[in-house]
Amino acid sequence: MFRFIVRRLLQMVLAFFGTTLIVYALMFAGQGDPIQALAGERPVTAAQRAYLTEKYHLDATGIGGFFYRYFDYISNLLRGDLGESLTGRSIGDILAAAWPVTIRLALIAIAVAVIFGVTAGVLAGIRRASIFDNATLLLTLLVLGIPTIVLAPLAQYFLGVKWQVFPPTAGADPDFFALLLPGIVLGSLSLATALRLTRTSVAENLRADYVRTARSKGLPNRRVVSVHVLRNSLIPVITFLGVEVGNLMSGAIITEGVFNIPGVGFNLFRGIRTEDGPLVVGIVSVLVVVYLVSNLVVDVLYAVLDPRIRYE
């Protein structure tokens, strides 16, 4: 197990540099005129252009320029310096301010998905073809069919503006209650998927030989379900949720925008819009780490859930 983790960590280092290289290359290739993009439709003065060009080495173009800028970026990164955004703010500071709120939001979303998704999935799996099962099928299909870009403003309008159950936006320093609605919206898609996965898996395992054995041993039904069935049914769900942690953090662009939460997605959107290369690469680098770590955790959890899985 220990050797497995060390090997995975070493692979992560390679994966990290590979992805930053690709992201940096994409931003580099897609970059038109970031100085003009920053200014919107206003003309840019020669002085301002010269100042920014020099500061961010924007005159280094072509293949040579790309590697010059990439190695410059990486060497700063290794020293813990993520650089400055085009408006002169330290990207480290931006991320330090953005992460806590995004993590809180993602945790609420995951909690919603696990608590409601897995519970309802188990119930639906046990009572297959019941009214409850069919109702959840219909409901989850509906949720899966509505994109967040529709769901978020609708939830905001009805629950925030019209009936005033929740505050319509969360703002920069939200309490738990203010984050609840965006968290539910963000988590609803994962909830639906987690529910479908759990339901299928539970339904299948209920018919497995070891469950029949457990039942014929006379074990109480509650123990059969919670220990024998659930534990084995959770593997696909855990895989899904592990990947979903990364998705929730990067995929919160729409939700964070609608509810005005200045988190990671909010900053990523701004970075892309203003062609702010350093900001986008900085955020994506951190997201890559989140994905890698959550995948590692998922793999380790497999071994915990299923004793047959062993890592060398």
Place this chain on the structure above:
Amino acid sequence: MRVRRLAAWTALPLAVTLGLVACGSGGDGGSGESDPNAAVRIEIAEPQHLVPTNTNETSGSQVLAALFSPLVDYDEAHKPYEVAAESITSEDNTTWTIKLKDGYTFHNGEKVTADNYIDAWNYGAYAPNGQNSSYFFEKIAGYDDLQGESPKAETLSGLKQVDDLTFTVTLAQPYSEFKSMLGYTAFYPLPEAAFSAPGELVEGYEQAPIGQGPFKMKGTWQHDAKVEVERYDAFPGEQPKVAGVEFRIYQQLTAAYADVLSDNLDVIKTIPTENLSTAGTDLGDRFVQSPASSLHFLAFPTFQEEFSNPDVRKAISMAIDREEITRSIFKDSQQPARAFVSPAVAGYRENTVGAAGEFDPAKAKALYQAAGGPSKITLSYNGDGGHKDWIDATCNQLKANLGVDCVGSAEPKFADLLTKVKAKQPVGLFRMGWIMDYPSMENYLGPLYSTNGSSNYYGYSNPDFDRLLAEGASAPSEEEAIKKYQEAEDLLAEDLPVVPLRFGQNNFGHSTKVKNVEMDLFDRVNLTKIEAIK
């Protein structure tokens, strides 16, 4: 400041009819007693900078308008009057003497002196400081010496202190409307405390700018969250009627709109496009429209053979039904335009485009065929600003009325469009927008149409036009300057290098907790007028 900022993503904007404007602008529907101890909450986007000479977008200039008091402001007729200045005079339009009012202090207690202005302007003009608004100082003598990578001088030779409260500004060339320029954000003073050494700004000054205006900072700029200011009691000018302002930062206007609907936010400066059609029902008389300075137009690449004939350009202009587009696409949030300057400036005349501005498909087609216009027209625009709808509508009109083939061609961003236009690639007609830097006809004419204009992308050059602009700039009085500028505008109508299409308007809304909400021509909420309701 945010002058000229038609940032692509906020672009669709503005406005309804000018008629509504006059009576609508006060939003005076509010009743209830005013509460001088309450703070109001106003929507902004994250400012790019909060240093006066580095701030040229609306959000930053809104915050700075709270922290600083300008030398001049503008009256109903868009003429400048003194605020922090006692008098601004000149004999020859070249040397201007600015005398400051006594009694102004910075929020740290420093007395405001002439040197505070001189130091701030020198800092702004010095090229290595990379200030966004440095071009505002280009009319001042000595500006050229401060440009380049290692400038010859560090201070503008045209700025001279006379006594503690008086200084003179010598311009490189006479300019009759210099006083109008001084209301802009770039011309605020900076306290001594802002400089760590001569010409060097204290690091972190913009996190909590010290000004001489009606409000002072409360804490520091909380990035992506808010900027809070509170009333500065030692302010000698007109005191605001609220205790403070929270400028709350939004990335999406729809979020701010939801907050205004539920009274979680007091003022939204631009109603999002998707909510324009329902804003009247949602907000009632709290949905307000007022004139703005923006002008939207389609520009011709006049250097291209097929568009070099003015008759072709006029025919295209006559084939466009402006009213139809402002009504059906913009829901009357913008006004049809038939002039090259906005109604926001003194000297505006309603229909300077003349016959070429009248919608007349039959005449347009005949003229177009006689002039041998191209059989295919391309309209280029930036795809990120919500322009597709009106470009397509315009194309359909051209197809139907001129019998030509017309396609809209989207570039990802305005910057991409500009790059192509500057390289003189054949993009066809292209859309542009303009917001003034200061209320003056010259600002709508010089940069856009003079031979060396900074935003003249269409290759238009008319020596008579250039001459009239120069004469206007050196005219002995503002009235005479306006006459020259109007003559110059008439020349544009003959040549029609661009087709003026629409004037923008401010479409803003407020909550039930405030009244007397007004917006100025620079897209800023008037902070001395706004009142909170108990």
